[in-house]
Amino acid sequence: MDTVVLLAITGLGLAALYFLVASGLSLIFGLMGVLNFAHGAFLTIGAYGTWWASDHLPGAGSTGWGFVSAVAFGVAVGTLVAALIELALIRPLYERHIEQVLVTVGLSLALVALVRAVWGADPHPFPRPEWTQRTTSVLGANVPNDRFLLIGSALVVLVAVLAFLRFTRFGLIIRAGVENRAMVTALGIDVRKAFTLVFAIGGAFAALAGALGGIYLGSISPGQGTSLLIFAFIVVVIGGMSSITGAAVAAVLVGLVQQFANYYAASGVGDLSVVLLLAVVLLTRPSGLTARVA
Amino acid sequence: MRTGGLNGTALRRLLPLVVFVVLAVLPYSTLQLPGLFDGVLNSPGTLQLLALCLIFGGVALSYDLLFGFTGLLSFGHALYFAAGTYVANLALTELGWGLAPALALTTVVGIVLPLLVGGVALRVSGIAFSMVTLATAQVGSIIVLQDPGGLTGGEEGLALDRDQVPDAFVGVLNTVNVYWLAVAYLVLVYAVVSWVTGSRAGRVWQAIRENERRVEVLGLQPYGFKLLVFVLAGLLAALGGVVHLLLLGGSTPRTTTADFTLGLLVMVVLGGAGSRWGAVLGGVLYTYLDSRLTDLANSPAVQDLPAWLRIPLSEPLFLLGTLFILVVFFVPGGIAGLVCRLRERRAGRRSGDGGPTPGRVVEQLRDQVGAGMGGGQPRDGV
Numbered sequence: 001m002d003t004v005v006l007l008a009i010t011g012l013g014l015a016a017l018y019f020l021v022a023s024g025l026s027l028i029f030g031l032m033g034v035l036n037f038a039h040g041a042f043l044t045i046g047a048y049g050t051w052w053a054s055d056h057l058p059g060a061g062s063t064g065w066g067f068v069s070a071v072a073f074g075v076a077v078g079t080l081v082a083a084l085i086e087l088a089l090i091r092p093l094y095e096r097h098i099e100q101v102l103v104t105v106g107l108s109l110a111l112v113a114l115v116r117a118v119w120g121a122d123p124h125p126f127p128r129p130e131w132t133q134r135t136t137s138v139l140g141a142n143v144p145n146d147r148f149l150l151i152g153s154a155l156v157v158l159v160a161v162l163a164f165l166r167f168t169r170f171g172l173i174i175r176a177g178v179e180n181r182a183m184v185t186a187l188g189i190d191v192r193k194a195f196t197l198v199f200a201i202g203g204a205f206a207a208l209a210g211a212l213g214g215i216y217l218g219s220i221s222p223g224q225g226t227s228l229l230i231f232a233f234i235v236v237v238i239g240g241m242s243s244i245t246g247a248a249v250a251a252v253l254v255g256l257v258q259q260f261a262n263y264y265a266a267s268g269v270g271d272l273s274v275v276l277l278l279a280v281v282l283l284t285r286p287s288g289l290t291a292r293v294a
Numbered sequence: 295m296r297t298g299g300l301n302g303t304a305l306r307r308l309l310p311l312v313v314f315v316v317l318a319v320l321p322y323s324t325l326q327l328p329g330l331f332d333g334v335l336n337s338p339g340t341l342q343l344l345a346l347c348l349i350f351g352g353v354a355l356s357y358d359l360l361f362g363f364t365g366l367l368s369f370g371h372a373l374y375f376a377a378g379t380y381v382a383n384l385a386l387t388e389l390g391w392g393l394a395p396a397l398a399l400t401t402v403v404g405i406v407l408p409l410l411v412g413g414v415a416l417r418v419s420g421i422a423f424s425m426v427t428l429a430t431a432q433v434g435s436i437i438v439l440q441d442p443g444g445l446t447g448g449e450e451g452l453a454l455d456r457d458q459v460p461d462a463f464v465g466v467l468n469t470v471n472v473y474w475l476a477v478a479y480l481v482l483v484y485a486v487v488s489w490v491t492g493s494r495a496g497r498v499w500q501a502i503r504e505n506e507r508r509v510e511v512l513g514l515q516p517y518g519f520k521l522l523v524f525v526l527a528g529l530l531a532a533l534g535g536v537v538h539l540l541l542l543g544g545s546t547p548r549t550t551t552a553d554f555t556l557g558l559l560v561m562v563v564l565g566g567a568g569s570r571w572g573a574v575l576g577g578v579l580y581t582y583l584d585s586r587l588t589d590l591a592n593s594p595a596v597q598d599l600p601a602w603l604r605i606p607l608s609e610p611l612f613l614l615g616t617l618f619i620l621v622v623f624f625v626p627g628g629i630a631g632l633v634c635r636l637r638e639r640r641a642g643r644r645s646g647d648g649g650p651t652p653g654r655v656v657e658q659l660r661d662q663v664g665a666g667m668g669g670g671q672p673r674d675g676v
Binding site: 029035037089092093098099102103105106107108109110111112113114116117118226230233234237241267268271272275278279282283 | 422424425426432437439440553556559560563605606608611612615618622626
């Protein structure tokens, strides 16, 4: 029983990480039709930003509020980089989707290489606040606290995004843009502002995922973002490409399947069953679990 | 003017032959090209680099068959290349087979594997197709890294047992033979691609790239044609994997990663998608730059630079990624597109008579990427 609880909560923690990356991806894809390969680089930037701030930024540290401000710094850097990339590199290629995807491919190679050039290819130990290193007993299982941090953050993000999309004017524009961008433009609304916003939001979530992933894994390395990105892509496709709730459901499914299969079958089988899940979903429901808009 | 044009065409026909002859006799030259290569042209180190460039020219061309000629954006081409090197390696090293049976086994795997993957992946189109190919390639990568039964060597890679390889391909002095093998591989790929893209199937592939719906309306099944090109491209990549194995004397898990496929995509776009010589040139250039920039990063000239210059220069992938973005922005159509535009300008006529300009495929694919799932825009009225 305690093993099952531990696996379930760890799986949900992993799902939270996938969701944070996938939510930004699906917002960007839904609105702009761009599959953002640079998203893994945003994650790496967020993780390295947090790690750098905890050592160098005055007021930031590896415990308590100091760590919170370090994470805030990492998220701010990720948001800024994402917004700048949208403005400088994606916007000039408006409506040219393949070229936009190609630019993000180039960025994913160049940004990760730049991080590797500055801080080296070896993993760095990540600052972990003391609370996250302890465990909490749930139904007899000793669950590390960082799992709860991941799940809590993802839930906050999920509720915040849904509320933002539902109750604000920008959210309305984004929802309308996902459904019919040409119509929104015809109504005299500049959708491109929403593009920058969506990119910035996606960058912020990915950077947060980078910082939380650093706590979860205990160390950071330049290639981490890319390997997480592939599973985030799978989550986005299973979830129906442009749906936030779909991404959340798919993330939970993928996280749990991966954890349980990796434990009960053999290490590596979980990753394979996720791919199998993708194939099954695509062949039975070609537009993903939920084809509806968030 | 007219005869001039004819001469130009004849010259263009002859050019691949001239390049082939130059490549074939190149190992007899002791020319020193300072700056371009470290040693004389026929030194083993230079031949090794040249052979690597030629192999990736061929693999990039096989990827161009999918991406440039048919408009299939696969993110899993690495799987077939890696299958080629690992299957051949296992047959030689573990099973102790000779080179010929190992090559036969690799050919079978190189046909069956893309047939299975393509059979499933091609049921969906657009981004979903890209994702299924990406995910299946990831399976290959995971299996190789998991090292099942100690077969694949995990992260270490798998060294080739050279006892089973013919002596002509073993040893530093015989690098020249492997070089000729690489030339032969590139010629094979180029000939096959030239032949099939000019054939009836090749025209259907290009029609699928332009407008798949119209192909259906004409009464043809795009699925079968797409599966054919997927299998052919996979087989050509797998054979490239075998030559790569003989050249490097082992298989490395780096050839299984998604980054490897992204590298192929960069090569093809750099050279010009939809152009045969463009893709080859892109593959050769990318491989050469990757190798030379690594050497440059370790050279004293760069090591003595101030940190803000030295750090970016020490990562070839940063420079190549930046170059790639610049090409996408300022040289649409890559090198082939650039050459084509220059030629048109000199001939003083506009394009539009002979179909799409080679290398402008990327722009034509623009609308198709969203067409697979969800956010598809209405196609033209057919």
